[in-house]
Each structure stands twice: as structure tokens, then as C-alpha cells.
Amino acid sequence: MSLSKKMGAEFFGTFWLVLGGCGSAVIAAAFPDVGIGLLGVSFAFGLTVLTMAFAIGHISGCHLNPAVSVGLMVGGRFPANELLPYIIAQVLGGIAGAGILYVIASGAPGFDLAAGFASNGFGEHSPGGYSMMAALVCEFVMTFMFLIVILGATDSRAPAGLAPIAIGLCLTLIHLISIPVTNTSVNPARSLAPALYVGGWALSQVWLFWLAPIAGAAAAAVVYKWLGSEEAA
Numbered sequence: 001m002s003l004s005k006k007m008g009a010e011f012f013g014t015f016w017l018v019l020g021g022c023g024s025a026v027i028a029a030a031f032p033d034v035g036i037g038l039l040g041v042s043f044a045f046g047l048t049v050l051t052m053a054f055a056i057g058h059i060s061g062c063h064l065n066p067a068v069s070v071g072l073m074v075g076g077r078f079p080a081n082e083l084l085p086y087i088i089a090q091v092l093g094g095i096a097g098a099g100i101l102y103v104i105a106s107g108a109p110g111f112d113l114a115a116g117f118a119s120n121g122f123g124e125h126s127p128g129g130y131s132m133m134a135a136l137v138c139e140f141v142m143t144f145m146f147l148i149v150i151l152g153a154t155d156s157r158a159p160a161g162l163a164p165i166a167i168g169l170c171l172t173l174i175h176l177i178s179i180p181v182t183n184t185s186v187n188p189a190r191s192l193a194p195a196l197y198v199g200g201w202a203l204s205q206v207w208l209f210w211l212a213p214i215a216g217a218a219a220a221a222v223v224y225k226w227l228g229s230e231e232a233a
Contacts, residue, residue: 001059007085009060011093013052017064018097018193021045022118025183026105042175045184050168057164065187066090066210071147071217075224077154087189094193102197117194119202120185120209128180135182136212142174143186143216144223151224185209186216 024044028036036044053062061078063069066087072078098117105111116125122135130138149170153163171186178184185191191209195202 046172053164
């Protein structure tokens, strides 16, 4: 598959992740009387990955996330020369998804970007008021475990064809745990996209949602190389 097609797949996949996941939070989470709540938002993020894994997994591998691409590269599953193009495609796809979401969401009376637009944050911008250290640890560990699941589910020895289900449900679980802490990132492209529209505090805090997920993903790749090795301990 050509690199341009892989980039196109990553663009549309990340577009869908941001539009579907952040869209559920912005539009539907607290809709009067029938809001889907945190449980619904968690499932929405998981479903975006699950659906796109089946749709584009055979084209690009369905990373949809710079941290995932870094983790797969460190784990020897992804060529280093394709890392930057993948990240560019993911970031642009996320920005496009957030743009479409803005057009839709701003059509309702009372819409206000100051409400956060599903941006990730810590301190006073954490949904639960969690500290920067709590957010850093949470994002690192959640991304670490996400990559352990991804690397394990896509291992050649794992049951064939079931990886999208495991990965999608893992992302759902991650959101169930960590939405109150940071609004859940584990994905730098997902974090940057709404932050660009909100500006201010969202952009000033987005560094954490690049640093922690990428570090967690890289650490998981190193651990899985040992964990998944068939060599004697």
C-alpha cells in the first residue's frame, strides 16, 4: 500500500475519532434529560476505534494516534521513516474533525467554546480538579496499558481477527477510568485538535497530553518486547 493511501486512511480515521468521540462529549453527553453521560462518551471513543479498525486496519494499521505510532515503531512493528507522515496525517485529521464538530455544535443556541470543547486539562481545567501530577501519571499509565493491549492483540500469536474488539473495548475502559481526571487523552492528536479551537489554557496545557502518552507508549513497547519474547527468561 502506498504511503499516500496510508496517510489518507490515518487522516479519515483520526477525523472520525475526534468527530465521534469529542462530538459525543460536546453534543450528547449532557443533552437535556437524555444525555449519554460519561458512559456513553466512553463507548463513543471505543466505537470510533473499533469501526475504523475494521474499515482501514488493512490499509494503514489504524493507528489514529501519534503515541500508538511511536509505540509501534519502538516495538519494531512500524518503520521509522513513516512515523512523521503518519503523525502529520493524524494531526490534520483531528483538526478537520474538530472543525466539523465546531460547525455543528456552534449551530445551537448558547454554545460556548469557553466550556472547553472536550479539551483535555489538569488543575482547574480537569473535570474533577485533579493535579498536574495526577494527570501526568494517569495519561502515562493509561497509554502504557493501551499499547500493551494493542501490541498483544496484534501479535501474530493472538487470535486472528479479534484485535479491533480488544482495542476498542480497552479504549472504552480507559475513558471510563480517566474522563474525570483529564477528559482522557491517551492521544496527542485528539488533544491538540480541540485545543487549537479553544486556545488559551487548552493550548498552554496540551504539552502534557503529548509528553505523557508518547512516553507511556514507548515504555510499553520496551516492556512488551520482553513480555512477548519467546526466549527463556
